[in-house]
Amino acid sequence: MTSGRTVLTNLTAATLSAQADGYGLIHDAAIAIEADSISWIGPAKELPEEWKDAPQVDLNGRLATPSLIDCHTHIVYGGSRAREFEMRLNGATYEEIARAGGGIRSTVSATRAANEEELLASALPRVDALLAEGVTLLEIKSGYGLDLDTELKMLRVARKIGELRPVKVLTTFLGAHALPPEYEGRSDDYISFVCDEVLPAVKAENLADAVDAFCEGIAFSPEQVSRVFDRAQELGLPVKIHSEQLSNLGGTAMAASHKALSADHLEYLDAAGIQAMKDAGTVAVLLPGAFYFLRETQYPPLQELRDAGVPIALATDANPGSSPLTSLLLCMNMACTLFRMTPQEALAGITRNAAQALGQSEFCGTLEAGKQANIAIWDVKEPAELAYRIGFNPLNRLYFLGEDITKTQAN
Numbered sequence: 001m002t003s004g005r006t007v008l009t010n011l012t013a014a015t016l017s018a019q020a021d022g023y024g025l026i027h028d029a030a031i032a033i034e035a036d037s038i039s040w041i042g043p044a045k046e047l048p049e050e051w052k053d054a055p056q057v058d059l060n061g062r063l064a065t066p067s068l069i070d071c072h073t074h075i076v077y078g079g080s081r082a083r084e085f086e087m088r089l090n091g092a093t094y095e096e097i098a099r100a101g102g103g104i105r106s107t108v109s110a111t112r113a114a115n116e117e118e119l120l121a122s123a124l125p126r127v128d129a130l131l132a133e134g135v136t137l138l139e140i141k142s143g144y145g146l147d148l149d150t151e152l153k154m155l156r157v158a159r160k161i162g163e164l165r166p167v168k169v170l171t172t173f174l175g176a177h178a179l180p181p182e183y184e185g186r187s188d189d190y191i192s193f194v195c196d197e198v199l200p201a202v203k204a205e206n207l208a209d210a211v212d213a214f215c216e217g218i219a220f221s222p223e224q225v226s227r228v229f230d231r232a233q234e235l236g237l238p239v240k241i242h243s244e245q246l247s248n249l250g251g252t253a254m255a256a257s258h259k260a261l262s263a264d265h266l267e268y269l270d271a272a273g274i275q276a277m278k279d280a281g282t283v284a285v286l287l288p289g290a291f292y293f294l295r296e297t298q299y300p301p302l303q304e305l306r307d308a309g310v311p312i313a314l315a316t317d318a319n320p321g322s323s324p325l326t327s328l329l330l331c332m333n334m335a336c337t338l339f340r341m342t343p344q345e346a347l348a349g350i351t352r353n354a355a356q357a358l359g360q361s362e363f364c365g366t367l368e369a370g371k372q373a374n375i376a377i378w379d380v381k382e383p384a385e386l387a388y389r390i391g392f393n394p395l396n397r398l399y400f401l402g403e404d405i406t407k408t409q410a411n
């Protein structure tokens with residue numbers, strides 16, 4: 001615990017402030033922490049007098065950034081799809097895999113069969129991999145239950161993770177993720193079940209902070225998703241969407257008309273969707289892990305999103321089928337290497353813009369006075385190294401709500 005007042009010194013701060021150019025770098029910086037917040041940040045030589053007597057932590061010239069935010073994960077689920085991965089690489093077709101019980105429905109079966117303790121035990125190692133890289137805010141979706149009890153079970157497990165680990169967890173109800181077998185051929189009836197039975201129960205138990213849906217030919221239409229979003233907004237829940245991942249159904253524009261926090265995937269996004277996001281303030285969340293793992297060839301329209309000034313976030317999309325990725329540092333490298341994002345855009349994508357995609361901008365995502373003291377300290381000389389290295393974790397120290405939660409030997 002920081003005894004309430006601490007000054008971090010001898011560091012370079014990448015503030016990621018929206019008002020600053022590039023990384024918002026402050027060289028020879030100091031950060032004054034009081035309780036759980038940043039009270040002051042700036043050049044150490046300008047440290048206010050009242051902080052001169054506070055305990056200091058010398059960070060030996062290391063780099064400080066906002067701690068990391070994974071704004072899109074399906075990290076709670078039962079079973080594994082590794083066998084399916086192997087079948088595919090041995091030449092099995094999608095149909096053969098489905099007939100063998102593979103695909104998203106295999107995860108649904110495994111998740112329905114697992115109890116809360118089993119789901120928690122299987123999720124925690126995946127969550128710990130993210131926390132080891134400096135994640136302090138994590139979004140976790142449901143969507144592998146597709147029935148009332150299992151959707152509630154998943155969201156309870158997600159809430160439990162936030163109680164057991166030093167991380168803020170925001171939960172998202174994703175009942176409209178896929179059509180469960182018992183509703184085969186009756187997708188409108190399933191959407192009615194989601195809207196009339198599951199969503200009210202989720203809200204009554206305060207289990208979700210937002211509502212998501214998969215708008216795709218293999219999932220649900222814009223009209224069906226719009227029904228879910230109307231119900232979510234009647235219940236006072238913000239919305240976000242998986243859209244334009246495999247085709248363009250106009251889901252992004254529909255979500256923007258509901259003032260969606262974010263639209264995610266976006267490989268097939270068009271100009272109308274971009275304009276709608278710009279007008280609504282909807283964040284674009286790119287998911288390079290799914291693009292990479294599915295060997296997608298359609299690139300998201302990065303330059304058009306830049307030109308329109310739409311904020312761009314990044315996330316792991318950690319899930320067993322399309323993105324078994326639990327590294328935001330590797331996610332940054334993928335975004336740069338595959339999508340040609342700059343390292344600065346990638347770092348903003350897992351800090352400031354990820355916070356905005358979760359409606360958390362007033363609390364975190366940058367190193368600025370008044371924000372939570374969620375600060376990652378890195379053994380690197382410049383911020384670009386965080387996206388440049390592949391499979392290397394240079395995290396030296398991590399502050400969450402003002403507390404040093406990663407003890408390190410290095411000094």
Ligand SMILES: O=C(O)CC[C@@H]1NC(=O)NC1=O
Nearest residue numbers: 104214242290319320321322
């Ligand atoms: O295959 C799975 O388990 C999830 C796939 C995943 N879900 C979604 O909405 N898009 C995806 O790629």
Ligand SMILES: [Fe+3]
Nearest residue numbers: 072074242317
């Ligand atoms: Fe996803």
